[in-house]
Amino acid sequence: MQTMLRSAHADPASPAGADGAASPPPIVLGGAQVRRAVIASVIGNGLEWFDFLIYAYFAKIIAHVFFPLGNPFLSTSLTFATFAVGFIVRPLGGIAIGAYADRVGRRKTLSMLILLMALSTVLMGVTPSYRSIGIAAPLLVLLARVLQGLSVGGEFATAAAMLSEYAPRGKKMFYGSFQMTSQAIALVLSSGFAYFLTTHLDRAALESWGWRIPFLLGAVVGPVGFYIRHKVAESPEFVALRDQQGHRTQAPRASLGRFLRERGDAVLCAMGVIIVGAATNYLWHTFMPSYIERQLHLPLKNALLGTAASGLVSLAGYPLAGKLADRFGAYRLFFPVVTVWVLAAYPLFLWVLAHPTPERVFAAQMMATVVLSLMSGPHPGMLTQLFPTATRSTGVALAYNVAVTLFGGLAPLTVSTLITVTGSNFVPAYYLVFAGVVSLLLVGLTRSGRRLRRDPHALPLD
Template identity: 65%
Template structure:
């Protein structure tokens, strides 16, 4: 007897979750394109805000956290950056539960408005010199509001994309969620480069840094309009039509049913999150404080890497569909752990714009290879009835621990050890955690042959 094809196994898993492949086939191309665009828009806005905060962290520190000690000022800025991540798991669970009950489309419409509001608050808040302690308090509030809203953004958008995907293309469709991050990197680094090279330091501190936040907030109304016109995903609609609503379950029940899947998902995300935040959010401070190079040098490289990833992430998703996401996960992660230290040593030994650019491009290729299939991998680990909440919890815990805390942790460790190679050791540690969690769970081993296998086992 011949073995079932990937498409056959994928269709079987779809049916086991209450999905209906025929419904997906009847969707018009225009509706599919609209769903893709609506799903990734919020994720792009989320990353635009995060990256802009990282690129202008030194200026934000001067405006909102003035201190005689420059190290203390930047640490307060990074602590505020991390605060938004601590509430992400809570926001992820709340939004995820809402998306699993009310639908992906409604949840995404709610999220885009909330995210735009937090971005606008960040851009309009007066500095410490004008309103005193109220200034950093409002910045913290903006970060908390954004953390709560974006907590469910990645998970709900990933669920929407995977549930719109035809058989055998889940990883490719999910990769568009990562492409949104690349587009955000392109816009944020481009805006940062233009502002830092065309404005004086006084102009940048006075009003220049606010421009990207205010522009980012304008995407809110447009995103809400587009998302409001997107039909519910076929798989969730089928589940709702059958009256198979997700049961009200406790956290204990969730982990009893999906605990191994959640651990596997955290492992999948950990090394990618660490790499993303080290080479993007932390890079601006690292370049200026450790390498003593102009910020514009890092921004030029980031802009090119953002453009490169627009093509690499979808390619990574296609390869994962063809060869198996887990079959690629293990060798790519190990290769990145081997390369992380030499790459940083190459830059630190003789800091220059050319060496930094080479390192940025190499890290970008590895990041795309690791992360292109992440949305699809996470979404296929959980059944439709608990997909948004499951992905939200696991994704946000991993990103908080290994991504959001990365700038704060690395800055502190670098100060303590005096080593400019601290980021490399951080990435190697994250790689070990990822490999241990994924391989140590049945989900990771079962998915080594085909992503659909892991999903069908949780249906």
């Protein structure tokens, strides 16, 4: 295997040797190997998003099935709180699984994660209602969210590392964008399922069994994903690193404290990259259906239709953004795109709220999707560029999960609570502006961000 992975076509911009060791041996791969690695990397991320989005779309029904407290606001808040729990445990899973992937390899880690995610998805789909088993029902839902949170904590980082380490020279951002494209596929499928079920089943059937169908179908991806991931070759850069370390089966352990001392600047920069995209993604694609139904008093199917269309736009938008980032520099594009979004978020909500109609909501969803695609398409490549091979999964997992937990997973609960407390329907706009400013400051003030803005192909800082 190791001999097969080597050749004379190296990527001189690869950061694999940025820890002071010699550069890794040159690597070239066949087309079939690369395609298999891309599929193996993105399939779990797609399953993660499919499950998360279905949960959010059916939040009101899940609240009634598992949290029937007689208070719609409280039961829905508990549903979003359970949704948020999956994110709260993500940093823990991310640190542990990211370190594991940096020690034993990307392939073994991704194979393990897909099975754990499938288990949590099927548990969500088969758990009986509160009326059937009482308090055990919400506890099982909580367990499913915790298991998924732990597994997906390392999923994005490990898959992003695999994509980056398989990508040829000059295409790191484009290959990384396929990780985001998997989210777009999940968005189309989940919103399509939700739209079909809400328009073809009555309320009783939907609450009784209809909402469970997507979870059960999503779990089928687990065995298929495991087979694909088990067959893929190990990341070539990880193989090269292991060769440099004397053919060890596992890389040596490193403490979290030492990692933060050495890579803390890169972690802060990576968090800045993710924060605005996470806030935008989770508000427009996860929270927006509930917002449109509750605050704007429009049918849920209108929101779901727009969300499905957003997914279709993103299918083309993410790879295009990756290509633009490879050509012009991802960190050079980051600042103008985020600045435009900070300036446009409030006027966009003002326009929709002035006369909330399905047409305006749909148009706003499309505008947000275009900006989100430009912001988030290069994210996996941008994050992996900040860390060397030896600590890449750990660094990406830590930064990504902390940022997504604080500004993404908690966003629906935070925004819905602030709307209730303040009575203002403009809270989502304020939230997006705040997230954008934080992102600009973190990327702009860190050494890593400034360096990559000057030199798009710079190696990680020592």
